[in-house]
Amino acid sequence: MIDANKRAKLTGSTVLVTGGAGFIGSNLCKSLLDLNARVICLDNFSTGKKANLNLFKDHQNFALIEADIRDADACLGACKNVDYILHQAALGSVPRSIKDPQTTNAVNINGFLNMLVAAKENQVKRFIYAASSSTYGDAAALPKVEDHIGKPLSPYAITKYVNELYADVFQKTYGLNSIGLRYFNVFGRHQDPDGAYAAVIPKFVKKLMNHRSPVINGDGSFSRDFTYIDNVIQANLLAMLTETPEAVNQIYNVACGERTDLNQLVEILKAELYKFDPEILDISAKYGPARQGDVPHSQASIEKAKKLLEYQPEFSVKAGLAEAVSWYWNNLK
Numbered sequence: 001m002i003d004a005n006k007r008a009k010l011t012g013s014t015v016l017v018t019g020g021a022g023f024i025g026s027n028l029c030k031s032l033l034d035l036n037a038r039v040i041c042l043d044n045f046s047t048g049k050k051a052n053l054n055l056f057k058d059h060q061n062f063a064l065i066e067a068d069i070r071d072a073d074a075c076l077g078a079c080k081n082v083d084y085i086l087h088q089a090a091l092g093s094v095p096r097s098i099k100d101p102q103t104t105n106a107v108n109i110n111g112f113l114n115m116l117v118a119a120k121e122n123q124v125k126r127f128i129y130a131a132s133s134s135t136y137g138d139a140a141a142l143p144k145v146e147d148h149i150g151k152p153l154s155p156y157a158i159t160k161y162v163n164e165l166y167a168d169v170f171q172k173t174y175g176l177n178s179i180g181l182r183y184f185n186v187f188g189r190h191q192d193p194d195g196a197y198a199a200v201i202p203k204f205v206k207k208l209m210n211h212r213s214p215v216i217n218g219d220g221s222f223s224r225d226f227t228y229i230d231n232v233i234q235a236n237l238l239a240m241l242t243e244t245p246e247a248v249n250q251i252y253n254v255a256c257g258e259r260t261d262l263n264q265l266v267e268i269l270k271a272e273l274y275k276f277d278p279e280i281l282d283i284s285a286k287y288g289p290a291r292q293g294d295v296p297h298s299q300a301s302i303e304k305a306k307k308l309l310e311y312q313p314e315f316s317v318k319a320g321l322a323e324a325v326s327w328y329w330n331n332l333k
Contacts, residue, residue: 025089131163209328
């Protein structure tokens with residue numbers, strides 16, 4: 001839901017997408033190229049995949065820089081003549097951060113600081129960055145409202161909160177304009193189902209497609225505000241292009257504003273996969289121990305984003321899952 005006047009601003013603009021070979025980053029690159037922007041992707045391919053760039057790697061307006069955000073000089077070089085930055089590069093996953101907090105800190109905090117400095121030095125117009133719903137920590141109230149957070153429950157959550165603090169300081173100290181987008185459990189095309197830290201939806205889908213039982217951590221009552229990728233793309237574009245002064249230098253929840261527990265999720269996925277393979281409907285989930293550092297329930301208030309950014313999620317959870325399952329079926333087989 002981006003109006004034509006705002007979209008026109010992207011024509012000829014140069015946008016740096018860090019982590020551009022990742023799940024969210026590659027989708028952002030594709031959307032920006034479709035809107036006639038020049039796109040630079042910065043990625044070290046530690047978690048991103050070159051295959052995610054195949055649809056547009058030869059596009060005349062696309063450039064790839066293979067580098068690490070922990071390299072300050074590489075960040076400075078990548079930001080030259082850039083109008084906007086969409087900073088998606090990070091080491092995600094709560095369990096990964098618990099296993100290896102030092103690397104998570106180095107990438108998510110030191111790398112983030114390198115990007116802020118590079119953006120400041122190159123006078124980038126606006127720095128949009130991927131924040132996280134994990135910042136709400138042990139705050140129990142639902143829905144989650146931007147100004148009310150609790151104590152972080154994992155090293156990953158700490159790093160994402162520090163990002164918000166650094167962005168705020170850079171605005172007040174150096175005048176670097178930024179917007180933080182707290183993503184809530186994003187899913188969709190290009191999301192990797194494999195690996196130790198794979199997200200739950202593609203992991204469950206692949207298990208079901210292979211006629212194997214998905215394993216739920218806990219009793220299945222934990223709930224999340226699952227958010228389809230196209231809603232996230234919309235939020236990034238709106239954050240980049242808003243002309244409302246009070247909308248800038250803010251933090252926003254990016255979600256659907258719905259809550260789906262893991263038992264419900266499995267049933268929805270089975271119902272969607274039934275359209276392709278009826279036998280999947282008879283597969284039952286298995287249950288394992290709850291994960292350390294997991295928040296029991298998560299649901300976003302999206303009123304602030306609606307009011308200031310004019311954000312209107314185009315896909316409900318069910319509509320997004322229908323789109324995602326179709327993509328998974330055609331690409332994970």
